[in-house]
Amino acid sequence: MRAGSGNTESLWQATASLPEYALLDEDANADVVVVGAGIAGLSSAYSLARSGKRVIVLDARGVGGGETARTTAHLASGLDDRYYELERMHGKDGARLAAESHAAAIAHIEHVVRNEGIACDFERVPGYLIPGAGSDTGELEREREAAARAGLDVAGVEPADVLGRRFDGALRFAAQAQFHPLRYLAGLAEACTRLGVRIHGHSAVREVAGGKDAHVHTREGRRVSAGAVVVATNSPMNDRVAIHTKQSAYRTFVVALTLEEPVAPCLVWDTEDPYHYVRIWHDAASGATWLIVGGEDHKTGQPDDETGAFARLTHWTRERLGVAGEVRYAWSGQVQEPHDGLAFIGRNPSDDDNVYVITGDSGNGMTHGTLAALVVTDLIDGKPNAWAELYSPSRKEFHGFQEFVRENANVAAQYADLVTAGALDDVEEVARGSGAVVRRGAHKLAAYRDFDGALHLHSAICTHLGCVVRWNAVEQSWDCPCHGSRFDPLDGGVINAPARAPLAAAPDNGRE
Numbered sequence: 001m002r003a004g005s006g007n008t009e010s011l012w013q014a015t016a017s018l019p020e021y022a023l024l025d026e027d028a029n030a031d032v033v034v035v036g037a038g039i040a041g042l043s044s045a046y047s048l049a050r051s052g053k054r055v056i057v058l059d060a061r062g063v064g065g066g067e068t069a070r071t072t073a074h075l076a077s078g079l080d081d082r083y084y085e086l087e088r089m090h091g092k093d094g095a096r097l098a099a100e101s102h103a104a105a106i107a108h109i110e111h112v113v114r115n116e117g118i119a120c121d122f123e124r125v126p127g128y129l130i131p132g133a134g135s136d137t138g139e140l141e142r143e144r145e146a147a148a149r150a151g152l153d154v155a156g157v158e159p160a161d162v163l164g165r166r167f168d169g170a171l172r173f174a175a176q177a178q179f180h181p182l183r184y185l186a187g188l189a190e191a192c193t194r195l196g197v198r199i200h201g202h203s204a205v206r207e208v209a210g211g212k213d214a215h216v217h218t219r220e221g222r223r224v225s226a227g228a229v230v231v232a233t234n235s236p237m238n239d240r241v242a243i244h245t246k247q248s249a250y251r252t253f254v255v256a257l258t259l260e261e262p263v264a265p266c267l268v269w270d271t272e273d274p275y276h277y278v279r280i281w282h283d284a285a286s287g288a289t290w291l292i293v294g295g296e297d298h299k300t301g302q303p304d305d306e307t308g309a310f311a312r313l314t315h316w317t318r319e320r321l322g323v324a325g326e327v328r329y330a331w332s333g334q335v336q337e338p339h340d341g342l343a344f345i346g347r348n349p350s351d352d353d354n355v356y357v358i359t360g361d362s363g364n365g366m367t368h369g370t371l372a373a374l375v376v377t378d379l380i381d382g383k384p385n386a387w388a389e390l391y392s393p394s395r396k397e398f399h400g401f402q403e404f405v406r407e408n409a410n411v412a413a414q415y416a417d418l419v420t421a422g423a424l425d426d427v428e429e430v431a432r433g434s435g436a437v438v439r440r441g442a443h444k445l446a447a448y449r450d451f452d453g454a455l456h457l458h459s460a461i462c463t464h465l466g467c468v469v470r471w472n473a474v475e476q477s478w479d480c481p482c483h484g485s486r487f488d489p490l491d492g493g494v495i496n497a498p499a500r501a502p503l504a505a506a507p508d509n510g511r512e
Contacts, residue, residue: 070333249484
């Protein structure tokens with residue numbers, strides 16, 4: 001696999017076959033152009049096509065080439081941001097709408113699976129919130145009361161038998177679900193094409209314009225004209241500042257272990273910080289049963305110990321769940337954490353009214369991406385939507401102010417790297433299969449030596465807003481600690497937005 005593009009293979013990538021779609025090699029037009037072929041983009045294309053729209057989908061890689069392949073694929077209305085916190089920030093009505101919309105997203109996926117005949121192991125399962133080690137079980141009672149006020153079917157269970165272990169207490173959320181995300185995405189793509197949607201891979205969008213002459217331009221110079229543009233790229237590449245000050249990019253880590261003894265399928269998450277989240281998947285094709293455990297989140301580009309995350313997850317699994325199975329897959333992904341707990345879905349505040357964004361998955365990308373399709377379709381169709389105001393990117397009541405201040409102060413602090421020394425004194429010190437930032441005179445260089453010994457030099461300055469990138473040893477990529485842009489170490493190409501342009505070539509080929 002190419003360095004930086006998701007160097008660690010996920011369980012989902014290893015057990016799914018995704019359709020290939022050709023590069024867009026001509027100018028085109030549509031009613032709506034969707035940028036991104038993950039769950040948010042293809043769900044939007046599907047809903048828009050069913051409403052009668054002519055849709056074109058463009059993706060820099062292809063179907064499932066982004067963060068949908070890196071998820072654990074929980075389908076939950078029991079949200080990890082806690083309903084008592086959502087009540088505080090959005091009021092009881094806001095918390096109720098959040099619960100309603102995520103439950104509707106699960107039901108929508110179930111409907112699509114059934115109607116389109118998608119074999120993706122969808123099943124309804126219970127979800128459990130368990131106390132973190134040494135935490136106060138009083139938090140569970142606060143959450144039970146708030147989740148019940150929001151309309152969820154939730155009950156306290158004491159003691160609780162979860163994943164074969166006994167806990168002093170837990171909350172049980174009914175009617176949660178799980179599926180194989182890439183098998184679902186493959187089926188959704190095929191359903192889209194049956195509806196007339198044109199999907200093009202290897203077609204990175206470099207420019208988005210709204211208004212009467214709405215269009216996008218691809219990296220290869222192709223133009224797609226449309227009545228509306230939907231940017232569904234995990235982090236919006238068409239927005240330079242506005243959205244990115246209200247959310248932060250985090251890396252999250254996952255291990256998948258084989259289980260010898262059968263365990264009833266369920267979703268589990270705990271109250272630790274960073275928290276852990278767990279699910280069971282039985283692969284009927286191979287007969288294998290998998291325990292999938294995620295957590296150890298940290299801000300992108302700001303690791304305490306990036307390479308140790310998998311070991312810590314494995315240790316937690318052994319100690320807390322008593323599971324001794326073999327770790328077969330370990331991977332990481334990127335999530336966008338909005339400062340007030342809910343996604344940004346709708347008209348982009350810094351664009352014309354016919355440019356829409358879907359971002360801020362908050363660790364619930366499968367349901368946020370699905371409900372986003374329902375919201376955006378109604379907005380484009382000019383229909384009222386009960387959830388649109390709650391998720392509006394320009395919502396007037398922004399309640400995560402303290403988090404907003406803290407996260408943006410953290411961003412500001414990262415610019416100090418512009419004047420510090422590099423991690424190494426000379427590019428000759430960079431080992432094979434690794435990277436380091438090296439100062440050469442006035443310049444900071446991102447130096448990567450591939451496994452064959454060839455050195456690849458780029459400017460270490462992120463092309464979004466000028467922070468200094470840092471080396472990600474797990475995924476072998478250059479990651480920006482300010483807003484989460486990520487770059488390939490071989491050619492400097494963009495892996496994750498908001499950056500649109502690749503890392504620049506090293507000044508004078510890295511010479512002083």
